[in-house]
Amino acid sequence: xxxxxxxxxxxxxxxxxxxxxxxxxxxxxxxxxxxxxxxxxxxxxxxxxxxxxxxxxxxxxxxxxxxxxxxxxxxxxxxxxxxxxxxxxxxxxxxxxxxxxxxxxxxxxxxxxxxxxxxxxxxxxxxxxxxxxxxxxxxxxxxxxxxxxxxxxxxxxxxxxxxxxxxxxxxxxxxxxxxxxxxxxxxxxxxxxxxxxxxxxxxxxxxxxxxxxxxxxxxxxxxxxxxxxxxxxxxxxxxxxxxxxxxxxxxxxxxxxxxxxxxxxxxxxxxxxxxxxxxxxxxxxxxxxxxxxxxxxxxxxxxxxxxxxxxxxxxxxxxxxxxxxxxxxxxxxxxxxxxxxxxxxxxxxxxxxxxxxxxxxxxxxxxxxxxxxxxxxxxxxxxxxxxxxxxxxxxxxxxxxxxxxxxxxxxxxxxxxxxxxxxxxxxxxxxxxxxxxxxxxxxxxxxxxxxxxxxxxxxxxxxxxxxxxxxxxxxxxxxxxxxxxxxxxxxxxxxxxxxxxxxxxxxxxxxxxxxxxxxxxxxxxxxxxxxxxxxxxxxxxxxxxxxxxxxxxxxxxxxxxxxxxxxxxxxxxxxxxxxxxxxxxxxxxxxxxxxxxxxxxxxxxxxxx
Numbered sequence: 001x002x003x004x005x006x007x008x009x010x011x012x013x014x015x016x017x018x019x020x021x022x023x024x025x026x027x028x029x030x031x032x033x034x035x036x037x038x039x040x041x042x043x044x045x046x047x048x049x050x051x052x053x054x055x056x057x058x059x060x061x062x063x064x065x066x067x068x069x070x071x072x073x074x075x076x077x078x079x080x081x082x083x084x085x086x087x088x089x090x091x092x093x094x095x096x097x098x099x100x101x102x103x104x105x106x107x108x109x110x111x112x113x114x115x116x117x118x119x120x121x122x123x124x125x126x127x128x129x130x131x132x133x134x135x136x137x138x139x140x141x142x143x144x145x146x147x148x149x150x151x152x153x154x155x156x157x158x159x160x161x162x163x164x165x166x167x168x169x170x171x172x173x174x175x176x177x178x179x180x181x182x183x184x185x186x187x188x189x190x191x192x193x194x195x196x197x198x199x200x201x202x203x204x205x206x207x208x209x210x211x212x213x214x215x216x217x218x219x220x221x222x223x224x225x226x227x228x229x230x231x232x233x234x235x236x237x238x239x240x241x242x243x244x245x246x247x248x249x250x251x252x253x254x255x256x257x258x259x260x261x262x263x264x265x266x267x268x269x270x271x272x273x274x275x276x277x278x279x280x281x282x283x284x285x286x287x288x289x290x291x292x293x294x295x296x297x298x299x300x301x302x303x304x305x306x307x308x309x310x311x312x313x314x315x316x317x318x319x320x321x322x323x324x325x326x327x328x329x330x331x332x333x334x335x336x337x338x339x340x341x342x343x344x345x346x347x348x349x350x351x352x353x354x355x356x357x358x359x360x361x362x363x364x365x366x367x368x369x370x371x372x373x374x375x376x377x378x379x380x381x382x383x384x385x386x387x388x389x390x391x392x393x394x395x396x397x398x399x400x401x402x403x404x405x406x407x408x409x410x411x412x413x414x415x416x417x418x419x420x421x422x423x424x425x426x427x428x429x430x431x432x433x434x435x436x437x438x439x440x441x442x443x444x445x446x447x448x449x450x451x452x453x454x455x456x457x458x459x460x461x462x463x464x465x466x467x468x469x470x471x472x473x474x475x476x477x478x479x480x481x482x483x484x485x486x487x488x489x490x491x492x493x494x495x496x497x498x499x500x501x502x503x504x505x506x507x508x509x510x511x512x513x514x515x516x517x518x519x520x521x522x523x524x525x526x527x528x529x530x531x532x533x534x535x536x537x538x539x540x541x542x543x544x545x546x547x548x549x550x551x552x553x554x555x556x557x558x559x560x561x562x563x564x565x566x567x568x569x570x571x572x573x574x575x576x577x578x579x580x581x582x583x584x585x586x587x588x589x590x591x592x593x594x595x596x597x598x599x600x601x602x603x604x605x606x607x608x609x
Contacts, residue, residue: 012265013151014113014294014475022098022106023122024049031323033266035471036289036312039298039323040305046318047298051155051270053108054296056120058153058179060084060130068141072129074121075107080140084120084128088180096122113475116148154261154293155268159253159275160184164242168192168219168226178260187253188228188241192217194260201259207377208283209251211235250275258287267293273301278349282307282381286372307365309569346386351409354601355385357593358398358417358440362389363451367418369574370454371590373582379590384597385416393419395432399439416442416596418589420450423504425532428512442596447585449501452549454583455573458487461556464576468566482563489559493552494543501547505533 015033020026025046031037039047060082069080086096097106106122119131132139134148157180166188174193177186191198198216205214213233220227231238232248241249254272261267272284281303288295299305305313313326350356359367364387371380378384388405390397395417402415417440421429429445436443448454455461465484509529510522536542544552553570561567 013116013149015110015151015266016113016475017111018050018053019107019109019111020049020053021108022101022104023053023108023120024095024098024106025318027098028321029318029323030321031314031316032325033294033296034312034325035294035475036309037294037296038304038308038313039296039316040300040313041316043300044318045316047316048270049318050316051268051296051298053120054153054266054268055155056084056086056089056128057108057110057118057130058155059089060120060128061118061149061152062179064130064132064145064149065142069132069139069145072131073123074129074131075105075119079131080138081121081129081131084130086126086128096125096128112149112151114148118149151265152263153266153268154257154264155179156254156257156270156272157183159250161246162187162241162249162253166228168228178257183257184249184253187249187256188217188230190256190260191230192219192228197259201255204255204259204287205252208255208280208287209248210383212248214241214252247275247277247280251280254284255287258291262291262293264293267291267295269295269297271298271300273299273304278303279381279383286381306362307368309571311567311569346388347405347408349382349386350405350413353384353386354411355414355596355599356402356405356416357382357385357387357596358390358401358415359387360390360392360418360420360451363418363420364389366451366455366570366574367589367593369571370582370586371593373574373577373579374587374590376590376594378597379593393422395419395436398436402439412601414596414599414601415440416444416593418444419446421446422449423501423508425505425509425512425529428508431512441599442592444589444592448545448549449547450549452553452570453545453547454549454586455553455570456490456544456549456556457573457577457581457583458490460573460577460581461486461560461568464568464572465560465564465566467576468568468572469564472566484560484564486556486560489556490544490552493555494547497547497551498537498543502530502533502537505546506530509533 017030017032020029022028025044026049029046031050039050041047063084064082067082069082071078072081072083073079074081096102097104102125105124108120110118110120112118115135117133119133121129121131123129132145132149134144137144137148139145139148157178161184163185166185169186169189171193173182174186174189177183177190183190191201195216202214205212211234215231215233215238217228217230220229230241232241232244233239234244241252254275258267267288269284269288273281276284278301281301285304285307288297297304310326315324315326317324357364364382368380368382371377388401390401398415398417402413406413417436419432424432424445433443433445446453462484465486506526506529509532510525513525513528537546539545557568
């Protein structure tokens with residue numbers, strides 16, 4: 001998605017970890033932060049506790065940026081700091097302490113990339129202090145505070161319907177509305193008093209909510225007290241914002257807070273799935289990735305979890321001593337078990353679009369990122385079709401799933417399927433595609449072994465690794481690392497796997513051809529299979545296309561982790577690709593999905609892929 005959300009926070013200090021002691025749900029707990037952090041876990045796991053601490057810190061830092069510190073009582077005696085008025089924050093004061101026991105103080109300590117720390121100290125009920133530690137340097141005024149703690153925190157406040165008749169207030173009321181529960185009631189005031197980024201907001205809205213537009217606030221002074229109105233042309237018919245749906249009002253507010261606060265160091269969102277349907281949840285994740293600040297998002301949404309990078313997901317459990325960052329896709333089973341999931345969102349999308357795309361496992365995550373790379377936003381966001389994962393290469397399951405969905409919805413669906421090739425021959429792929437034509441309008445079997453083979457672009461992998469190294473240095477200091485040199489690793493990996501790939505190819509070739517005809521002997525079949533394999537393997541990039549992509553990518557990731565001390569992800573690799581590095585086959589696949597997105601049930605002569 002190409003919006004005007006540019007990075008403005010790369011030079012700021014960043015939060016690297018937070019330590020809790022006797023604060024709310026946590027007796028002792030730690031969370032380490034990266035650029036993108038999706039907090040998941042069941043109800044009462046502690047996600048909201050983490051965000052609550054940051055919201056208190058945000059209010060405390062605003063005070064520290066405008067008032068000089070005073071002498072206060074800290075955990076280790078007299079020190080300099082700021083008194084934080086909890087009454088101005090939407091935080092339940094009575095449960096600040098673990099198990100409601102205020103006999104011992106509570107603390108939350110925030111560690112920054114520059115080595116400094118900020119501590120929230122709660123000595124007793126209704127008391128809170130902000131205590132800075134700049135590694136021995138004195139922080140005696142607002143100038144020093146801003147110098148040593150350049151890490152503002154932004155967040156989306158509680159959202160709700162906009163006011164029917166919103167009065168024009170003073171600028172200060174609009175500023176405060178960005179940070180508290182009155183945001184929805186002052187929505188028009190925010191854009192009236194702070195219009196500098198309105199065109200960014202309008203552009204983002206137009207791209208994410210097709211057919212809708214919005215105009216700047218207008219003042220109506222014909223009443224006793226001036227009123228503000230904002231008109232939203234839909235298909236060129238204007239109507240006031242109040243008369244649009246609640247979903248649209250909430251999305252406007254969400255975009256407003258994202259854009260108005262994109263120059264912070266850390267941006268918080270608590271359970272956006274409460275307000276947004278699945279399509280907007282996916283769009284939100286894309287917007288946040290391009291925003292600039294680090295992101296801390298708490299969610300129960302399986303849509304958001306499925307869309308997020310695996311190592312962006314952080315499992316929160318207050319019974320543990322620390323948060324658990326997901327490292328392997330197999331760990332997602334624990335996440336989904338904690339969240340719970342069902343088929344209802346998929347059926348809702350199917351009922352609306354009448355189009356279904358079947359993919360193997362989580363393959364659409366990678367496909368979506370390629371679509372975004374190529375500017376096919378509608379495909380990336382699956383606006384016009386539902387995605388249904390299957391377990392491996394299983395055309396018969398696709399047939400049965402489609403039939404069951406059509407029976408459930410009471411009508412025909414347009415279906416597309418994308419399948420890995422594995423070690424199948426040309427003849428077997430043609431046979432499978434021909435069989436799938438009876439129940440799939442579009443069918444793609446990759447020419448490469450599997451989807452991950454499209455990521456084996458050495459130059460893009462090296463570029464992604466260098467970007468991760470630069471980000472690590474920016475966040476936590478220290479020296480750089482060695483060059484990744486992926487091409488050598490991949491060449492060695494391909495050479496080591498050639499015999500294995502060859503044997504798998506010959507075995508599959510003989511199995512398929514034997515099923516078609518029993519007259520050919522094994523020697524003849526093996527010779528034909530070997531000739532076909534050698535012809536394919538001899539291509540310039542063929543080894544990278546035919547060897548096991550998942551294994552090769554894991555080997556490269558391990559090599560880069562050991563050599564450079566950073567991890568890479570499919571998203572990072574795709575984002576680092578130059579346009580001329582995107583494989584031609586992937587470009588054609590995205591074109592096919594664009595055509596599929598517009599296909600109509602009204603014609604029976606749909607051209608099959």
